[in-house]
Amino acid sequence: MILLQVAQIARLFGADVLFQNIQMEIDSHARIGLVGRNGAGKSTLLKIIAGLEEPDRGTISKNKQATLSYLAQDTGLISDKTVWEEMLDAFSSVRKMEARMREVELAISQISPSDSNYARLLKEYDQLQHEFAEKNGYGYENEIRSVLHGFQFDASFYDKAIATLSGGQKTRLALAKLLLQKPDILILDEPTNHLDIPTLSWLESYLQGYSGALLIVSHDRYFLDKVVNEVYEISRHKMRHYKGNYSRYLTMKAEQLTSEMKAYEKQQDQIAKLEDFVARNLVRASTTKRAQSRRKQLEKMDRLDRPQGDEKSAHFLFAIEKPSGNIVLQVEDGAIGYDAQHVLAEPIQLDIRKTEAVALVGPNGIGKSTLLKSIIHQLPFIRGKEQLGTNVTIGYYDQGQADLHSNKTILQELWDEHPTTPEVEIRNVLGGFLFSGQDVEKTIPLLSGGEKARVALAKLAMNQENFLILDEPTNHLDIDNKEVLENALIDYEGTLLFVSHDRYFINRVATKVVELSENGTRVYLGDYDYYLEKKQEERELQALLQDEQEEEVNPSAGKQSFQLSKEQQKQLRQARRKVEQIENQLAKLEDDIANYQTQMADPDILDDHVQLQKLNQQLEEAQEAQMTLLEEWEQESLILESLEE
Known part of the structure; x- marks a missing residue:
């Protein structure tokens, strides 16, 4: 069932188009990812x-019965209640039902079965019980505990x-709270931040079993x-569905x-041949009619635009001025x-x-960031110390960009640290990080999080150290620039120590x-999947x-446990x-549905x-x-x- 439809949506800023002709359908069990550049x-x-x-x-059409909730990125819960009281609010309708059940129970206990209201109260109670059970009325407190535990809130936080x-x-x-409310359409903007x-x-597992529709950036x-x-991509003011x-x-x-490139090149080849034939034969009496026919063919041709590949991405490398020795860092x-x-963590042993x-x-x-700061001497080790190897030079990336100066322009930020480097070289480096022309005159406070991240990475690239220590380097970067950073680090000839919550990034780099x-x-000794x-x-x-x-303590119970384990394994496999x-079966049905919808959109059909x-019946x-x-x-x-639990 379709819960929401987006038809020909556009957002304009004067003459500038942010996006236009946006189409989207959200059905009752949709799992949609929305991707695109920052x-x-x-x-x-x-x-919208x-x-x-x-x-x-354009227009938005929503099923009137469908509930919708939206969570903007980095939106915190504002409340004067305790954690437990606020989570209980997600089940306010269930709790009202519970209170009414108690009232009806009391009323039933106080009147005779012969009373005219007795049958009516019994019927109401049966209905309440059924609906209460359907809405997890007997287990909502356990559900709250489960979700809070998933988000790392134990019982000590409840009050x-x-x-x-x-x-x-x-x-x-x-x-x-949004997850506990279970809206029919749940819209989340960067829910994985922090x-x-x-x-x-845990959140992945929970959302995989979510009963409603999901739209996620x-x-x-x-x-x-x-x-x-399914994925919708916004690129160059338009949207495509995959x-x-x-x-x-x-x-x-x-x-x-x-x-698309093959189709474009094939048409370009055809156009070139037709134009050549027209040019050579239009003035010749014996072939003029054929040349005119080819010219009409050219005029009527629906010409394809050259396919545009990926939008402009950053392009950079991390070079090293001189190599280090084989041992780079040891902590005992x-x-x-x-x-x-x-003490947050001990004993820490590192041999990089x-x-x-x-x-x-x-x-x-x-203490991951604390450990990195201890290695670079921003914070002292409580016990133990680091030992750097021969010729090791450290480049550090701070996730908060604390080393950027608030009173400088982008150009000054790099040039002041490398005053002997010609301005054109500094600008070339910044160009690789998508800062060109007048962009380099922007001051640091006016930059977005993604722009500040690219400035910090540009500084790191300029320094050419052989040991990079990176604290959440992918924060604030869009997907395309993350991939550029990954490729640069994979090609880096130095040594890396990094903290990241981006498991895709860890898998590619570590x-x-x-x-x-x-x-x-x-x-x-491997990547994230191996870990x-x-x-x-x-x-x-x-x-x-x-x-x-347990078997050593109680052999009979151990044997019984083994048999039970075998049966559980069998049930698990089944x-x-x-x-x-x-x-x-669902994958095949999805293909069939897409095929029916494509056929039904065919002008001939x-x-x-x-x-x-017939197609509509098959689709239904x-x-x-x-x-x-x-x-x-x-x-x-x-x-x-x-x-599996």
């Missing part, structure tokens, strides 16, 4: 769809006033791959560009924190060698993952060891196969009412089957989730 108009479009802004042209919490905590609570990797993984490609199954997750979108986009038995009584790319991961607040916890560091595999193996091994310990079968009616049957399968998929997914 400044392309993604957030503006979300606000959410009804917060009016379009300059805290929201006004006393940090900005990041308020942002997570705003998203938590979430650590464990929270991101995110620069987190790993997140998009896990959550969405079926599949983010990786599939990239493949389809490349294939589409190749196909390190401890980091605020003071000896408040030349050309390694080391990703430092761990939950928010564990050769080693170091996990930081309160118990110190653990090393995993996940090893963590899963560790959990399974831990569970096996626990079973063995559940996974069932879910996979349903997903395959639009004039053939019999064929159009496919959509009905899709709805049935989606309900079955949700049920089986819940079973699978319970077995």
Whole structure:
């Protein structure tokens, strides 16, 4: 069922067009990712769809019964209530129903079955009970606890006033409340900002099972791959639709560009031949008529525009002035924190060698940025110390861009640190980071987060150090510029140590993952996916060891547990196969639905009412089957989730 339609939407700023002719459909189980460059108009479009802004042209049609909620990026929850009280508000209708049930129960207990109101009260109570159960009335408090736990809020936060919490905590609570409210259409603008990797993984799993429709703007490609199954791209004022997750979108986009380029080149070749024939034969009596025919053919031809590839991206490299020795950094038995009584993590062991790319991961607040600052001497180690290797020179990227000067222009920011470098070379470097012409005269305070990030990276590139320490380098960068940064770091001949929550980025760049916890560091010799595999193996091994310990204490219980485990494994395999079968059937139905819709848009079929009616019937049957399968998929997914816990 279609919940919302966007038709021919446009946003104009005087004569300038931000976007136009925007079309979109959101059905009841949509999983849509909206992508595009910073400044392309993604957030503006979300606000228009959410009804917060009016379009300059076009219309938004929403199902009157459908509920819609929108969360802007970095929006914190503003409330004078406690965390628990605010989350309970998400179930206000359920709690009113619960209160009415208590009233009816009391009324029933106080009157005789022969009373004329008795039957009416019983009927009302049955209806209330049924609706209360459907809306998870008996389990909503557990649901609140589950969602708060997913966002890293334990019971100690429940009674805290929201006004006393940090900005990041308020942002997570705003998203938590929206998830608990379960609107039919949930619109999220950069929901992954400020979430650590464990929270991101939990949110992905939650959204995969979300009952309503999702429309999401995110620069987190790993997140998009896990959550969405269709992508709308805003580029050059227009929008295109692609079926599949983010990786599939990239493949389809490349294939589409190749196909369009071939069609364009083929037509250009045809035009050249026709024009050549006309030029050679128009004045010759024997071939004039054929030349005139070719000229008419040229005049009537619907000429294709040359396909435009990707919009202009940054292009840069990180060079090194001189190589380091083989040993780059060693830390033995390190401890980091605020003071000896408040240690965040220890013992920290690091052994980083030349050309390694080391990703430092761990939950928010564990001290990842603190460790980087201890290595570069901005903060002291509480215990232990770092030892740099021969000829090691450090370049540091601060996620807050604290090293940028607020009173300087972009050009001055680089030139003051490299006064002997000719201005033209500085401008060439800045051009590689998309600052050209008068852009370089902008002062730092006037820049957006993405522009400040590019200035900081430009400074880093100019310094040519052989050991780069990067704290969240992809923050504020759009997807295209993230990919440019990734490629530059992959080609970098020096050594990398970086903190990032961008798992796609870690996968592409890292050769080693170091996990930081309160118990110190653990090393995993591979990318992020390898790290996940090893963590899963560790959990399974831990569970096996626990079973063995239980068996030693109680052999009969151990044998019983083993048999139960075998049965659970069998059920788990069956559940996974069932879910996979349903997903395959859904994929085929999606292709069929897209095919029917394409055929129905064909001008020839639009004039053939019999064929159009037949296709419409097939489309409705496919959509009905899709709805049935989606309900079955949700049920089986819940079973699978319970077995995997």
